[in-house]
Amino acid sequence: MKIRIGCDIVKISRFDNIKKKTLERIFHKNEIKKSKMNPETLAGIFAAKESCKKVFNDINWHDIEIKKKRNGKPLLILGKDKGVASSDLSISHDGDYAIASVVFLIREVQ
């Protein structure tokens, strides 16, 4: 097993007047719908996805989906098989910024 970690921070105001086609490149349609275009939520999901991309560099935006569990904790789903045994994600906002960090536990391949 190997631990991999990634984090990212982004300014929330960057998502105030973002173009639709840019949004659709980053987020799934249901993510956009659920966020109700709220810049804070979008920034949080973006930071989470960007953290994953820092861990796996051959992964696309649409290979990552961020959902919310019933208790409000974010949930990370990967669309590509990366040998992940377990993962955890945390997102936080304060003032102008959103930050996210992810941890992956990865099975070593022989």
Added chain:
Amino acid sequence: MSKKEESIQNLILNYLKRNKNKKVIAIRIGYRTFYATGKSLSEKIAKIQELFKNENISKGDKIIIFGKNSIEWISVYFASILSGTIIIPLDLLTDHSLLKKIQKQVNAKAIFQDSNLVRLKPVKKFYLDNLDDSLRLLKNEAIYSENILDDDILEIIYTSGSTGDPKGVVLTNKNITSGLNSARSSVKLNFKLKILNLLPLSHILSQIYGLFLLMHSNNQIYFMDSIKSKKIISFIRNKKINGAILVPGILRALKKDLENKSFISNLGLQFRFFGVGGSFLDNELEKWFRRHLILVIQGYGLTETSSVLTTNTLFSQKVGSVGKIAKDVDVKISEDGEILVKGNNVTSCYYKDSEKTKDSFEGQWFKTGDLGYLKDNYIYLKGRKKDIIITGTGLNVYPSDIEKVLNKFPEVKESCVLEKNDKIHAVLILKKKTDLNKLVKGANSMLLAHQKISSYSLWHENNFPKTNTGKIKKFIVSEELEKIKARSYFYKEELHKIINNVLNPSNKIKENSKLSDLGMDSLRRIELISEIEDEFGIGLNEADINQYTKVSDLRKLMAKEKLEEIKFKKWQLNPLVRIFGNILRVIISYPLVFSFAKVSYEGLENLKDLKYPVIFASNHQSAWDPVVIIKSIKTRTAIPTHPMIFGIGVKKHKLKRKIRGFLASLAFNAYPFGEKIGTEKSLEFTAEMIDDNYSILIFPEGRRTNDGKIKPFMQGIGYLALAMNLPIIPVKISGLFDILPINKTMPKKGKVIVKFGKPINQDKLKNISYIKATKLIEKKVKEL
């Protein structure tokens, strides 16, 4: 065909009756094309009429239609015309405050709108994209027409035009009918043609020329939800469209994409004409298309005149003129050079605005606000009256005269001349960098003394702000001019221009500057990639661009990634080809495969009540999988296949692969699908197959298994499932791996089981991502 003074109501009723079982209207949404027959339209319209009754919307009441072109839009429009309710069709760009203003004026009883557009709270709303839900519970009554009089209002169209406040143009049934009659006499389309209407239906030109006129001559009408020129071109080619109606702006974009390319292989032999209107079309553009034997028909008119005033066709054309005055329309020129119009097609008033109405009429003559002159029944335009600049010395200057001079310079892309501090100011968009001072001096030498440009500036974007018909909004340009600081850098080169627009760097862009130094971060990187894709049609891989990438590296990447341009091959859907392919299968593939494999099928009852087309998703054990599955499916199928099979994107064995690809297309209707040709093309090809009623058989693992186990599914199936709006049938094959696995050439004998699962319907796929959809389908296949 029918008598001349046919009312719009009769036109609609007869048209629907005449074309009961024919596909009359087609609309492309996303990747799929949906068709409506006369019968299905009538049913929808009848239900909407029933809905009007239930909601107490009766003759004379008003409704707002606010959405993109769709079959529902047309149905509500027709239902309203037949029921005598007054329609207020709104432009898609209408914002909340304007919507509020308009509603305050018209007091509509209901709004029929797309759900993603701005909403007005207190008014009853029906969503066009979900209209079937609102109609489901209504009774099936017959379609009917109220007794409608000539002077009853049919619609009120709000225009903002190229200047200021919106005004509601009242158009009666008489106006529209006579507008249509003039259109009929000047444009004759009495063959069965397929015509693409790219104008929003909220626009009068689109209604008269793009709908009623085509209905009258029984043409098949196509709409699409995109105005990207690449998509338009492939749509025209794939659907064998004969003509298109559009605004000059789109025509210009089409020219850019067609330059130095074969018209026949891009648009097809059947494509013959463009109908252009809405704003002024420059001669060069028209001539360019005519050189390629494409006819360009130009019209001039206003909403206030039910669109038609003059039309210009190949047979009646004079250089510089917008055309010959239409039948039944009177035109004269006032003393100060303004074009005045009289006729049944001219509006009677602006809605609840007697002042504007009074201002716009001179006796019975309507003042168009356009300046021009008449010669032998042809109109020559000089510009908008309101745009006239009166110089300090009291002389009149027509901006269009000066713009014409400026536009002749090869360096100038567009120009806009307006007044600034009582002086003539030119705003320019350039094609390439040039000495502006010299250019303006050159222009001035060609202008009269009172026309000379006294100051100039560069516009900061690639285009001027325009109305939806392509006229420059001069009042916005002059407002913006006040705000803009002088730009220190100007880029002539396309890529530099894009980088500058997206990153807006403080230092100058050079070939060896690093993108990260220019201000690129991960979010801007996405914007940059999507702009590059829009402008050049090149899909870049994000991972290839990092903080060390220089502008020159980006250029290299673009050269490398330039997608091979692949077109959908219509030949393989030709019925004769398909019959031949079926014969091939029956005499070669089936005997071969079934002599080795003893196949038993399970779950065939799941296929019984299916409405085809559907998508079959199966695991991939062997090259023989398609044979055993297709044998049991009683519908026509197509197989998305790795582009490599067709020799796409490979260097070695290209010919051998091409032959194999050809045979696969012939016998199994295989077509390229996958990252190598891009998501966009993959989905487009699939949609073409589905539109032609072919079911899709896809192997989502992407390759054959190497150990007999089911590999993780690739996301292509998720994209398909969400984009195509069809049920998915999970299929599981077992046993074939032992007969003919990958890397073996000699088959063994054995038993094979093919299991069909229960269809996964679209309601299970609503509101989930590609990832979830892929995982769901993978689970269903594995469970079998």
